[in-house]
Amino acid sequence: MIRRGELGMEEILDFFVCDSCSNREFKRVYTFSLRFHRVNFSDDLIYDKIIEELYECCKCRKKFTLDQIEAGLDKIKKLRKGAQ
Numbered sequence: 001m002i003r004r005g006e007l008g009m010e011e012i013l014d015f016f017v018c019d020s021c022s023n024r025e026f027k028r029v030y031t032f033s034l035r036f037h038r039v040n041f042s043d044d045l046i047y048d049k050i051i052e053e054l055y056e057c058c059k060c061r062k063k064f065t066l067d068q069i070e071a072g073l074d075k076i077k078k079l080r081k082g083a084q
Helices: 066-082
Strands: 002-006 012-016 026-038 045-057
Touching: 012 066, 045 066
Parallel strands: none
Antiparallel strands: 002 012, 026 045
C-alpha cells in the first residue's frame, strides 16, 4: 500500500504503509532465542543464537519483515517508473 505526500513541483514522496490500517509509522522489534541441538560426536549440546528483527505497525501492531518492506518499496518504485 502507498501513501503519497507532495513535496514540490518535481518531487513526490511515497510511503510504505501497513496493509491492514494504512499507518506509515513502524517500530523495530527484536526477539532473541537460543536453539539447542546435539551433534553425533558428543553428548554435549551446542546452540545457535537467533536474533529476529521485525517491524511493527504503531497503530494495529501488525508485524512485517524487512523483506516484506523492501518488496513494498520495490513495488512503489515500479509504479513510479511506469508513470513517467
